[in-house]
Amino acid sequence: xxxxxxxxxxxxxxxxxxxxxxxxxxxxxxxxxxxxxxxxxxxxxxxxxxxxxxxxxxxxxxxxxxxxxxxxxxxxxxxxxxxxxxxxxxxxxxxxxxxxxxxxxxxxxxxxxxxxxxxxxxxxxxxxxxxxxxxxxxxxxxxxxxxxxxxxxxxxxxxxxxxxxxxxxxxxxxxxxxxxxxxxxxxxxxxxxxxxxxxxxxxxxxxxxxxxxxxxxxxxxxxxxxxxxxxxxxxxxxxxxxxxxxxxxxxxxxxxxxxxxxxxxxxxxxxxxxxxxxxxxxxxxxxxxxxxxxxxxxxxxxxxxxxxxxxxxxxxxxxxxxxxxxxxxxxxxxxxxxxxxxxxxxxxxxxxxxxxxxxxxxxxxxxxxxxxxxxxxxxxxxxxxxxxxxxxxxxxxxxxxxxxxxxxxxxxxxxxxxxxxxxxxxxxxxxxxxxxxxxxxxxxxxxxxxxxxxxxxxxxxxxxxxxxxxxxxxxxxxxxxxxxxxxxxxxxxxxxxxxxxxxxxxxxxxxxxxxxxxxxxxxxxxxxxxxxxxxxxxxxxxxxxxxxxxxxxxxxxxxxxxxxxxx
Amino acid sequence: xxxxxxxxxxxxxxxxxxxxxxxxxxxxxxxxxxxxxxxxxxxxxxxxxxxxxxxxxxxxxxxxxxxxxxxxxxxxxxxxxxxxxxxxxxxxxxxxxxxxxxxxxxxxxxxxxxxxxxxxxxxxxxxxxxxxxxxxxxxxxxxxxxxxxxxxxxxxxxxx
Ligand code: SF4
Ligand code: SF4
Ligand code: SF4
Ligand code: FES
Numbered sequence: 001x002x003x004x005x006x007x008x009x010x011x012x013x014x015x016x017x018x019x020x021x022x023x024x025x026x027x028x029x030x031x032x033x034x035x036x037x038x039x040x041x042x043x044x045x046x047x048x049x050x051x052x053x054x055x056x057x058x059x060x061x062x063x064x065x066x067x068x069x070x071x072x073x074x075x076x077x078x079x080x081x082x083x084x085x086x087x088x089x090x091x092x093x094x095x096x097x098x099x100x101x102x103x104x105x106x107x108x109x110x111x112x113x114x115x116x117x118x119x120x121x122x123x124x125x126x127x128x129x130x131x132x133x134x135x136x137x138x139x140x141x142x143x144x145x146x147x148x149x150x151x152x153x154x155x156x157x158x159x160x161x162x163x164x165x166x167x168x169x170x171x172x173x174x175x176x177x178x179x180x181x182x183x184x185x186x187x188x189x190x191x192x193x194x195x196x197x198x199x200x201x202x203x204x205x206x207x208x209x210x211x212x213x214x215x216x217x218x219x220x221x222x223x224x225x226x227x228x229x230x231x232x233x234x235x236x237x238x239x240x241x242x243x244x245x246x247x248x249x250x251x252x253x254x255x256x257x258x259x260x261x262x263x264x265x266x267x268x269x270x271x272x273x274x275x276x277x278x279x280x281x282x283x284x285x286x287x288x289x290x291x292x293x294x295x296x297x298x299x300x301x302x303x304x305x306x307x308x309x310x311x312x313x314x315x316x317x318x319x320x321x322x323x324x325x326x327x328x329x330x331x332x333x334x335x336x337x338x339x340x341x342x343x344x345x346x347x348x349x350x351x352x353x354x355x356x357x358x359x360x361x362x363x364x365x366x367x368x369x370x371x372x373x374x375x376x377x378x379x380x381x382x383x384x385x386x387x388x389x390x391x392x393x394x395x396x397x398x399x400x401x402x403x404x405x406x407x408x409x410x411x412x413x414x415x416x417x418x419x420x421x422x423x424x425x426x427x428x429x430x431x432x433x434x435x436x437x438x439x440x441x442x443x444x445x446x447x448x449x450x451x452x453x454x455x456x457x458x459x460x461x462x463x464x465x466x467x468x469x470x471x472x473x474x475x476x477x478x479x480x481x482x483x484x485x486x487x488x489x490x491x492x493x494x495x496x497x498x499x500x501x502x503x504x505x506x507x508x509x510x511x512x513x514x515x516x517x518x519x520x521x522x523x524x525x526x527x528x529x530x531x532x533x534x535x536x537x538x539x540x541x542x543x544x545x546x547x548x549x550x551x552x553x554x555x556x557x558x559x560x561x562x563x564x565x566x567x
Numbered sequence: 568x569x570x571x572x573x574x575x576x577x578x579x580x581x582x583x584x585x586x587x588x589x590x591x592x593x594x595x596x597x598x599x600x601x602x603x604x605x606x607x608x609x610x611x612x613x614x615x616x617x618x619x620x621x622x623x624x625x626x627x628x629x630x631x632x633x634x635x636x637x638x639x640x641x642x643x644x645x646x647x648x649x650x651x652x653x654x655x656x657x658x659x660x661x662x663x664x665x666x667x668x669x670x671x672x673x674x675x676x677x678x679x680x681x682x683x684x685x686x687x688x689x690x691x692x693x694x695x696x697x698x699x700x701x702x703x704x705x706x707x708x709x710x711x712x713x714x715x716x717x718x719x720x721x722x723x724x725x726x727x
Contacts, residue, residue: 169629170628181624182620
């Protein structure tokens, strides 16, 4: 890349060769309007909103696709340019229903903003639009084609970012519509509800069901934090208003996901139905009753010093809490461990980062179901396959990745994956706890060249490892302390719990909470501060977007208070 | 039925090659063979070429020589471009919709008529213009349209 010099609106601008006029202008703080363009998507050049005049070039140029070159003289708001933009907007407004006052996006709509900017004060053309049917077959968001300007951002986002290829266009001319698959309702389509299309839509055509009418951009607060629903740890932009959670967006240009989220991170936590533990509870006369923090912590401190004890944590909380948990149990000479199984190292290869999947030439997936449990990695694998990577799935059961993999092999055939990888450039092995010993042996010849991505099933597995927490089973002790965070315990764990005195620190009610002798509340993801260490080993910050309920305290703080009481 | 369709798809794909570039040709050919492309056929093509269904559908529904819906016995194509429009096309458009009880892009429930817009067919001098199957009708008025439709109905033995 070399530097080039041009002038935009008379202002000298330095750009890099290969940049478009639009990118060069943006760097110089010159605003050129766009509609079909989105920085997270490939350049498109369809809507003509970004037209500019370039001295010496015939006709107007779409700045979102036209490369900036040395000595170029660009004008972005000439009379001619403005007239064309206005014309385009007038056509868009006459094509479908843009009665803004009935639209949830009014105030935050890129189309409406441009109409104000260019002074559209009346309908220039008759509005022949027919009513099109709204599709509300998906749970989390709605498609209203009446507001759609056919910019195709959603289609490209689905293909380029989510690599899901659900969306396409039906027909041509006035009846063109964004449709799913073979024109089926969105809720019955291959859509995985990642919400990427929703996030890029410039108009009110794709509307989030939860945050609709919840507040305009000017009314809301954005808080950047990290998703705690799986070990990928995507960056989240959490949108709140008056202490109400409205929406979650992805953060473009963040690591590791680059703005891509999955349904577990973007939508599901907003539909939480479990009943919250809102303050400490202690068992009195056989019943759990509300208690003050001092009383509850006092009982716990006394119990922990009065007999043998064991602490078991779901790695569903912060680095700080897991560290404090391990410290507390070291202090009382108790055992402390994690509840989830852990992925064992393979014994060869180099540690991969999540993004290594994207430029791999061969990806071998085994003993893991990333499309179910670390979904963004599943989508990354699809994306790599779109770019020509060979995907080999080694499994004796079903695996969602098989559908688009180059090959699906049984454990006995694992050697074939190694053959495919031979001389293939970058090889990434993605594996989980279900990996079979014979597959490990078969993959060993890949050697230390191969990149290894271990998908630990625990959300904050790395934080737990750093705190020294290894998998443990409940043992025969006097006092059992469960740190559950937002995780509800599974039936298997419950079955192993004996008659010990039980302390449970959890965000939600569950059968284990109901059996506890002392219950301490915990915050949930959106209320957390601290850090969580993701698969890539980076300690990512958590920022609270909502206040904790009055009687809830952060685990790390409560655990430190306990340690102090024990002295 | 299903087997026959699969066979047709296999054979057609084999003829044009199973590449992404051959998609339009494959779809056009299959559409001509069967009259239109039903969903199972489209799905089979997507699978065979390993391209997303959304792409197959986008391509199939874009071209006017490929149909993704069953067409009626008679297909009416009405010019939607400006010359016919200024010559009174709107009235003809409405007359057709009213007379057949369907909108453009639809087929009557008895399977007799499909109403489709088309781009200029080069007969602007006698606009508004429509085609019924291969026959062209110009200088249309609402009365004339109703007459023409009545004539077709009579020929078809008084059906609908
Ligand atoms: S739904 Fe939104 S993003 Fe998709 S084409 Fe329509 S306006 Fe553009
Ligand atoms: S939610 Fe995701 S998968 Fe579904 S259509 Fe949108 S981008 Fe595609
Ligand atoms: S992939 Fe994991 S971290 Fe990313 S949004 Fe989904 S659940 Fe959250
Ligand atoms: S933004 Fe450049 S053509 Fe749409």
